Amino acid sequence: MSRFTPKVEGGKFPPSTFSSLSGISLKPAYYQSILSDLPEVGFFEIHAENYLSKGGPARHYLHQIREHYPLTVHGVGLSIGGETALDLEHLKRVATLVDEIQPAIFSEHLAWSTHYSQFLNDLLPVPYDRPTLDRVCRHIEQVQECLQRQILLENPSTYFSFTRSNMSETDFIREIAKRTGCGLLLDINNVEVSCFNNRTNPYDYLNDFPLDAVGQMHLAGHTVDGNTILPLKIDSHDEPVSDDVWTLYQHTCRQLNSLNLASPTLIERDGNLPLLSELLAEARYADTIRQNVLMESESRYEQRI
């Protein structure tokens, strides 16, 4: 196992509701309402790359919100799956932010976005083979070393499979977690999107996923693209969480619960932003599902006695 463990709660920050309540994405449109209403929510998640400036409104509000809530930091630009070396200057800026706000979790993607010095602003897929596995593990170790903490790696949303892949995605991810000691961020919407697009069964995927390494879950909405020849689900983060994803989430909560595990859940939203209250309602719905799963298992236990 890794010598890095997740850091939850720094001394200078308020007591945490992190593990009991779900969180939502932090967006500039919500800064004012959050600070005036201080709604009950487990945590807020930011994209690291939106808060790396020296000043400006985003950083100002982030620090104010940090005084009231736990945060999680989600990197979208480290390009851990990249063929070229990690951008060390960028990694250092991310490390400074992480050090400054002491998030409960830092997570990144099993994907690439940078090739040499060019950044393509998308989470591009990687083949599941031995050379890629070795490279991804090296990069994760490098990131954990620089951040001095365990990171969580997120399963990707994909729109095709590679002909050269010779491992399943779940085996690939399991091996990464085993070798590097990183935790996993299980994005349920990505499971639905990828399995739909690659014609596989999301329940098979979840049953094969290394749940014991999961440290956080993401829920988000997707859309179906316009082409009629081969409809694909697009991981767009601009709609409420769909019913099929809620059902998968409930299934996953049951699986986790049977292992005596629970995982902080994020309602992820990046576009077509609703009122803050609507996102908070989705977070509460996730809480309800988790609590119901817990009660189900307790009542089953009582019946057995």
Place this chain on the structure above:
Amino acid sequence: MNNEFKAALLTDDTRFYREIDAQTMQEKEIRLNVYRNNVVVSLIDALADIFPVTQALVGDDFFRAMAKQYLLVSPPESPIISEYGHFFSDFIRQFDPAKTLPFLADLAALEYNLLTLTNDAEYRTLDHEEVATAFAQAEDPSELYLSLPPTTQLLTSPFAIGSLYQAHRNDGRLRLNQVAINECEYLLIAKSHLIAQLHVISYEEARFFKQLLQNKSLEEALPDSNDFDLGATLAKLIEWKLISYIAVQPIKAE
């Protein structure tokens, strides 16, 4: 392999197609198109966020077509997308379809400049009372030295891009015909209240601020002109929260 992947995203290069597990060429195209679309649309949207006035001026279709040409030749060089567009103004300057708007490149440079300044560090500045106290305590206020935050910029523009920018920002409706675009303008760009602010200033004010930025005393900075109103100009500096320090000795440049 990612070289080929990148080429397939940004050009007609098909070498990468053999990597995609699909029955037909059409299926490969459809699957790859999701990524092509993500890359191109997200970068065009990013440029639209960074250059809103430029976009409003040329219209949505023209802007998106121009932005696409730009991103194909100049993809971002950093994952911090708010820093994207460093060369967009240079690109516009040599972009033939935009030649009928000779001020467009300068306007884009101004927008980029403002966003960069917004994201730059803040400096503490004096409030109204602190300024008043410093002036009241001075034996001879004309010998005082005023410093402005080091990120403050003075620009001379051959076109009235400051007025154009403000006409758009004030109500979102562009009134190009109300701006004498070929008039030269002096601009003060400075950060107050967390955000970069643009002020269109007079020639005399520009001379005065330039002297202050060069650590001259109020008396030395005063332009020799009847059109300059020191009281009114100082009131503006206080309102804009741009006085970072008042001293009786010259202030060393940082």
